[in-house]
Amino acid sequence: MRLLSGFVSSLLLSGAAIVSAASSWSFEDATVSVSSKGAEAGLKDKLSPSTVLGKSVSLGATDTLKLLLTTTDGSTAKRPHQAFLTLTDPTTGLEESFVLSVKDSGKAKVNLSHKDLPHQFLTSSKPITASIVIGSFGSSSPYKSKLFDLAVNRDANVPLTIPEAPVRYAAEAEIHHIFRGDPESPPKIITIVFAAAVAGALPILLGVWATLGANTSHLTKALGNAPVSHALFFGSILAMEGIFFLYYTSWNLFQMLPAAAVVGAVAFLSGSRALSEVQERRLAGLR
Amino acid sequence: MRWLLSFTVAFVCTVVVQAKSFTGNRLLVVLEEQAEREKYSVFLEDLTSRGFTTNVESPKADKLSLLRHGERAYDHVLLLPAKSKGLGPALTANNLLEFMKKEGNILVALSSEQATPTAVQALLLELDINIPSDKGALVVDHFNYDSSSASEQHDVLLLPFPAAVRPDVKNYFAGEGYIAVPRAVGQSLGNESPLISPVLRAPSTAYSYNPKDEAEGVEDPFAVGEQLNLVSAMQANNAARFAIVGSAEMLQNKWFAEKATLGEKVITTANREFAQKLSEWTFKETGVLKVGKFLHYQDEGASKKLNTSLAIPENNPTIYRIKTDVHFQVEISEYTNDHLAPFVPSPSDNIQLEFSMLSPFQRLNLSPIAQTANATIFGVAFKTPDQHGIFNFRLNYRRPFLTNVDEKRQVTVRHFAHDEWPRSWQISGAWVWIGGIWVTVLGWVAFVAVWLYSAPSERSVKKTQ
Secondary structure (H helix, E strand, O other), X not given: OHHXXXXXXXXXXXXXXXXXXXXXXXXXXXXXXXXXXXXXXXXEEEEOOOOOOOOOEEEOOOOEEEEEEEEEEOOEEOOOOEEEEEEEOOOOOOEEEEEOEEOXXXXXXXXXXXXXXXXXXXXXXXXXXXXXXXEOOOOOXXXXXXXXXXXXXXXXXXXXOOOOOOOOOOOOOOEXXXXXXXXXXXXXXXXXHHHHHHHHHHHHHHHHHHHOOOOOOOHHHHHHHOHHHHHHHHHHHHHHHHHHHHHHHOOOHHHHHHHHHHHHHHHHHHHHHHHHHHHHHHHOOOO | OHHHHHHHHHHHHHHHHHOOOOOOOEEEEEOOOHHHHHHHHHHHHHHHHOOOEEEEEOOOOOOOOOEEOOEEOOOEEEEOOOOOOOOOHHHOHHHHHHHHHOOOEEEEEOOOOOOOOHHHHHHHHHHOEEOOOOOOOEEEOOOOEEOOOOOOOOXXXXXXXXXXXXXXXXXXXXXXXXXXXXXXXXEEEOOOOOOEEEEEEOOOOXXXXXXXXXXXXXXXXXXXXXXXXXXXXXXXXXXXXXXXEOOHHHHOHHHOOOEEEEOOEXXXXXXXXXXXXXXXXXXXXXXXXXXXXXXXXXXXXXXXXXXXXXXXOOOOOOEEEOOOEEEEEEEEEEEEOOEEEEOOOOOOOOOEEEEEEOEEEEEEEOEEEEEOOOOEEEEEEEEOOOOOEEEEEEEEEOOOOOOOEEEEEEEEEEOOOOOOOOOHHHOHHHHHHHHHHHHHHHHHHHHHHHHHHOOOOHHHHHHHO
């Protein structure tokens, strides 16, 4: 009975094997090795179709990665139409496939070094996903699975020529004009101190003049001698300052010039009389 | 006179309504054997029902000419595969390019069973679209094939409708269901040109091979995976559109609603919908942008009513001062099938205004501020830069699958005028100098008074004695 059941189960197993032989592509005896230039083959890892290699395979600048496997259709070694090693950048989704050269016996191999890789893979920060694709015509189901992570180690000192990114129509970065800073005034307290010092100079000046004996005692005398000329002359000097003040605050040049001309003429005519009066006083010894 | 004008307007309106395409409805279908017409009858009838007047001609026809008197004789061309390698003197690559220069649109279908005509090969070479050089090369995929019609050869691909090329690009080819791509000629696109874009990419496990040379195993495939395109498109700088379909069989009646098996699933192909979307895009029924009013004005604080009426012309200022607050707004419509609709860009995309003198001083994202019946109004407010000169309001909006918008209006940006600066007493740093002037003025008046009216003092009299 036990014998029979064992026979049945082995029959079932072989039946299952036959079914799978007709239905799916896979591989066996797969090894991946990285050998440095000059040195003998270094690390060698066995790959299995159903599991991902625990550690990532690192590929240096002078290294060559060698992947060897035997493709199988079911349990028999056979040559498929498609046997690719596909590398995928996990962040950008960029893919590149490398064709495995397969013999009729199903023995397949591919060599990979830095010069075969596009520059995006060389500069990728994350390890690149390496998967195997095996497929062929007919009813056998194809195989595709991730096998290992490929960490590309680049010599940072060797410059890499990365071609300029081609033009693509897309929104560009915003530009906000940076305005020049507004002109600044010094702190108000400093301004006020110095303005007060300047304003203070006027009383000091007048005071000094007063101590030196300046006075306006002859005003009545002068007005008595030439009242019209003196009033007009001094008035025109004040008016000229008023014109300048209006020009500063609101007038334009064409309003200011005629007024200044009139006032100037008055100052000239009255001034000659007024100054003659001053001269008379000087000649009389009153100055 | 008035009735004549209104009649003309009404006439123009009816013409616009009749033509479903934005540029015209004259379609030339180039088909070598009239017997083949039956195979594409559903596709051609769909085009006719959308308002195209189709004209089926053999490439060898005597009168056939894409241009007449220097203008295009047709608005669109559909090139179906021919048995012979040449397309005749009317359809050389140069003629097709001339036709595109006149803003004619071309849809080319290839077939792996027939050699690609040399004219088409040369045209594709010009456009930087590469196809396998050997006749018979086709795309296979052992993962996504129709197991009822191609269980052995795996050369009928079943693919979902394509997703957007980039997140910021509108997808004009989206749909539900699966597209059957039988025996396609794959294309690979040059990387340099921004004008070409993929429409339908092959899945990552697909590859192109030649059944004659590579029956045993593929050694050196033309292109692999998603770098292989089954349908690709090109939009020239003048917005002439060109689309290439790798498999003419896709457009045939037998694949328009065919039962197919993908893995275990039985599905119905949606080629008819895809063919419609592709021809709509190629023949400018979708993705055509139109700019309406292009307005800018100085922001004077008060809210301004939008000037969207067509009757009122753009009345833009020609001069601004530096550092002025300026409002900008533009109406953009998108033509979809038979009418202008408000344009809605992809959510991650931005329409940008450049305020530029040689190079942009401001480049600002526009935001939608209002919608009219057939346009979205996009606007932005900004301050003119502190640089005088001749500036442009420039709207340069170029995106894959959308016609180009490049509008600009020139304005002068002037300095502050002499009376626009702050007065000196408003500048605190000037107070010292203003004080100095006042002290001088008062001192001068006092000096004049003293000089004129001073009596000799005691001391000075003593000194002189």
